[in-house]
Amino acid sequence: MFKLLRKSLSIIMALSVFLSLCSVAAAASDRIKFKLEERVEGRPGYTISVPIEVDVPSDGLFYDYNVFLKSDVPVTDAYWGQWSEDGTRIDLSIRIADEAPSGNYQVEFDRSQMWVKKGTTSENLELTTEYDTEIGVIAVKKLVYVGKVSGSAGGYVEVPVFTNSTEPISAYGVTLSYDRNLFEVAEVSGVGEGELTFIEDEEEGLIVNWNNEGNSSVLMTNGPLFKVKFKIKAVDPIDYIPLDLYINTLLDDSGEIMYGVDSRMGYISVTENQAPSADNVNVTGTPHVGETLQGDYTFADEESDAEGVSTFKWYRANDAAGAAEAMIAGADTKEYVLQQEDKDKYIRFEVTPIAVSGTLAGTSKTSVWTGPIGVPTYQVLYEANGATQGDVPADSSAYVTGQEATVLGNTGHLAKAGHTFGGWTTDEANLEAVYAAGDLLPIESTNRTLYAKWDLNRYQVNFNTNGGSAVPSVEADYDTLIAEPQRPSRSGYSFSGWYKEATLTDKWTFASDKVVADTTLYAGWSQNSQGGGGGAPAPAGPAASEQGLDVLVNGKGESAAKADTKTENGLKKTVVTVDGAKLESKLNEEKAGGTLTVPVAVQSDSVEVEFEAGTMKALQQKQMVIVLQTPGGTYSLPASQIDLQAVSGLFGSNVSPEGIKVRLKIAKPSESQGKTVQGAITQEGLTLVGEALEFTVEAAYGERSLEIASFSSYVERSIVLPSGTGPNRITTGVTIDPDGTVRHVPTKVVQENGRYQAIFNSLTNSTYAVVWNPVSFADVARHWAKDAVNEMGARLIIDGIGDNQFKPDLAVSRAEFTAIVVRALGLKQAKGAASSYSDVSATAWFSGAIESAKAYKLVGGFEDGTFRPEEKLTREQAVVILANAMELTGLNDKLSVPTDPMKRLGSFTDAGQVSEWARKAMAAAVEAGLVNGQKNNLIAAQSQITRAEVALIIQRLLEKSNLI
Template identity: 45%
Template sequence: MSGSTVTIKKEYLAEQPTGTTSLTFTFSAGNTQTLTITVNNTTQTDAEAVAEAKSALAIDFKSGDSVTSVTSDLILPVTGASGTTISWSSSDQVVIANDGKVTRPSYTAGDKTVTLTATITKGGATVTKTFTVTVKAKSAPSKGDDAGSPPAPDSSSDDTGIILVNGKQENAGTASTGKRNNQTVTTIAIDQKKLDAKLALEGKGAILTILVSAKSDIVIGELNGQIVKNMENKHAVVTIQTGNVAYTLPAQQINIDAISDKVGKSVALQDIKVQIEIAAPTAEAAKVVENVAAKGEFTLVVPSVHFTVKATYGDTTVEVSKFTAYVARTIAIPEGVDPNKITTGVAVEADGTVRHVPTQVKLVDGKYYAIINSMTNSTYSVVWNPLTFSDVANHWAKDAVNDMGSRMVIEGTGDGQFNPDRDITRAEFATILVRGLGLKLENGSTSFSDVNTTDWYNSAIQTAHAYGLIDGYNDGTFRPNDRITREQAMAIIAKSMKLTGLWDKLNAQSAEETLRPFVDAAAVGSWAKNGVAEVVQAGIVSGRSATTLAPKGYMTRAEVAAAIQQLLEQSGLI
């Protein structure tokens, strides 16, 4: 019997009464020997039960789906092994609801990676298990397909425009053509009564798509103020889509109430004309873009496109140039353009000012698209602007520094250097953050007693303050030349997460739980604790080591470059 092994499955023991169980084994190897073993049998604890359930838990996929290719609803079990119960939470409930219902992203958004967290409970014991799955975007649309998607290739149809509500074609628009400053114009005016009837059937969140196949320099979707208000109440979205450009705008971002205040509250909303416009730049504007490109030493990849939203009543015109959330513009990359030679999108103002705007390049069904997200309207271009700094060649932040430099978010210190390990000032941090988010610089009087209108950083600080990202100190100062601490920077980034929508995707988790791995967590100021925890939870900033957060330490230039890159990536903006 020497060397024999006896295995007793715990499932067997779990079926036995509490107390002891005597098991008798008979071995025969020439001689017959009998061995009696007495096992002290105890009932499985709740902690053991949830651990067992965690090990056995899996997600069931519909036929043909996998963890990297989800197209149908998921089967998420609500009971597990050993009598456990399971509840689920999703990091993006728009794409995957807590019950496993899947809503595939539009062509514009591209594939989405979602984290599902299962909370397994029995009695007083709880454990969690996470799964990461990728939901595939809907296929590239042809005419009449998925609303809100990027533009399909030019059609040979003679139709001037087609109206879709949630992807279904409707007879709810009238087309007209004309001229403006030697440019051809196609306008699609929406019929209020017909659209209202369709929206009533579709419910909340409907997508109105205006597909325009006419080859015009300027394409306009025209709604009246009452249509906009009705769409706003239903959280509806309007998309203007041409052969190579799409502009997707939630009705709430038009803010018809603010327009009504400026036009006059006595004016009926249906008498206010709201126009959403995609236009090729005029010859004069195109020249400005070309000059900026030459001066900035970057290359234009696609022709620039101008986006406008304006409301008119009589002689009064109100332009909507600023939004409270990021608005997407999708531009098709021409055939023959190397997608590896696309750096980012830029906004070019009439005065020649150029700024980075967060941009993704996505391949969908064999065609590349640049998806530009911005909180303002302007003229946009897609550019190639490679940049490397010689002193980060062997630095841990090399990729982030060169990426942010190429996107015009950060600048070097001269002679091709970046000086990555130098501490950064509060003014420099505010400037880089504003550039990274693609915010248009605000002008006006200073909000802080120690920031002068003539200071190089004044506009960036005013912009960050206007968007609620910075507050300054209680004495009314900003202290722009002070070095910024890690906890100060993280608190500001946490506010930026609300602007980008990333904050809404975080799972509920206490600051104490998030910061528990760090031995110096207690050093985080109470005023910054929640913001620091949110930034750590989102994966934007990590500790100086696995166990050290260093909240009072100063932020380096390399750390800032990496943090801004992570903020934009985790927010789905680049």
């Protein structure tokens, strides 16, 4: 005799049953065994019973067990029967899910969850693994069934017909029985390919047939077969109208009849005919007296009844709360012209939707109040009128007719090559009166535009005859030719022409070379033969290795530098040394905020300019931008980017900033570096355009030097592209790191003097190059974001998902968005860095991007130390990261966002759904034009942002930040 202490059972819902001590008959086996019925068959939507039996050995021991089952059969309900008196059998009742796919589902005991104890008494039970289990099968039958739907009287309803068969179907024929007095077939549509036919039989009903036309790849499995659209003829609500289904034929993928297939009826519930509605009621237009407001709304009717003659009203109130609200007499159309009596009032629009049939009139809906109604205001706009650099002034004031605006000066340091700013005029041709800073401009009933006036510069051309007879200087307008002067003479020499440099390298061609600055031309001489000797005559002039160099302080030449050009190991190197005393004296005469240009015309493999600490401080005090200009490229570095105190500390605590020298350098890569660049670009499938250049800033102290590789804001440098290269062959700029990593750098292309230049903006120094990388994703060919997606792809900012697909409407994760922002801003990823977040592995593809974004304060984690990289991003979450990026690019500095961000967001109908922590960022993004409302004037802050939306806002970020 043995003892049975306790049994329990669990499946899906973790149900359990505990029994008290009892005795059972002995089983034949020597181990306890748990058994399931070998096969139990059931239909979707029906309840079946699954018996469970326990064989207990006849060993006279006590047993206590807890039994768990597991299966992936789809179930909607499960409940237990009663244990048999001896505790060795129980029935589990489960309801198979309505849409459970057909097939055999294995049911087994979950040994990881269950346990068995045994012992000689009830007090000394111990766990044991010495027990056996047998699996069972629940067979879900094949089924063709009708859906359960509802629709309103007089409207339309779509009824789907499904199959749960997981075996492929090559043809079917079914009959759907319906009440002709209540429904009328409007449309029958098949799912997928193949041939679908149907007929309406007065006695049997709707007969639908389909076959795959012999195409083995066109088969039906486990899903909808077809849909029937009914017109509801009933006029009164009816809770339940059955739709019976009969299977005429069902063939498998071999064309054989499928047996044992059940059918299940469906039904239609008819509800009351719904009244029409007016949704998204709003008012558009300028809220100024004399302007026209437009009332807008969306007409909707549940039964698709057409709109009739809806009625409209307009109301006026004293404030946004509707105080003293009154209907405006005679305003009964969708348009309303604001009257003088509306000034300082609030206006709203009301619509009563009317349908042509069914329930005719819906509930009146009103818009929010628009106001206060003001008088028209106008702006004063400034136009650069051909300027080649600088920014136009911005007057944010709003003026009314009769006011006077104070004219601004050239606060944005506009400049035009070869011209001097001469004030502002009201016409582009500069024929009207000239306005200077501080003058008053009368405001009329329109915006006023002031155009920059540019006076053509005249330059002096001097002739250095190098020991020959004097040649008088001449004057010439900017970008004009000069006539060749009378040739000088020199005893014992023959004149060989005029040269552009003291080194007598490049000849001046009077037929084509134009004057663009104060210029000195140098005479070249050939010594006459002295007889008896031999050999070619030698040119005369200054030594070729060193020459004086004019630097430009705010465009004006100053003889304050020397250029020394030497050739070492086959490489030509030019070093410019600045006369600090002369330059500092000149800077004392200048206003703050200009440029120091160091123009080096000689073709060299390497060009550098060196500044003493005192000179650098003087440049910083005048907020100057240092521009190193070479035939191959230009480096523009704000002097403020060099922190002499911090740099001196890198050389040692006892090193004074006064002993530091700063060098700017532009150089072609060495032969080995050039191979690395070409190999890296080819490896990425890109095409190199022109030559790569290295841009470097060094600090030197004595014989030691170190590189200043990063900056606090974007620094501009450019590469001149080969002659004949057009913008259609330029995609973007890239940097090539020493390890061969190629990454995008924000790049724009401009044309100057007939040649194109690629202008890079970056926070770091590196090797830069221009590449050609056209991209055209196939699945965005007709998408609204096509241009943004393809451009961001071409710029190496976003990637496709393979097979030339982009999937523009997929949601974006936090990790994906962070990586895209990092690439867009040209930030170097922190490869190999330890992860700052517990759920980001250092080996994850996005780890480097997340660490870089964290370092630049673009992103942060959560309070629990996680980053949640796979979590999908909402629009407002994306905008918060975007606002941090705007801070880095300097775009935030150009915005004027109200202290209360809701004042900027209030025009959106769902502005209240923007989380409080995201409102400031959202308002800034809207103000900058990076984020616009969606359909029906929604900001959709809680919606998941899509890949297409990301491409567009990143493109706008770079454009608005003037980085591309």
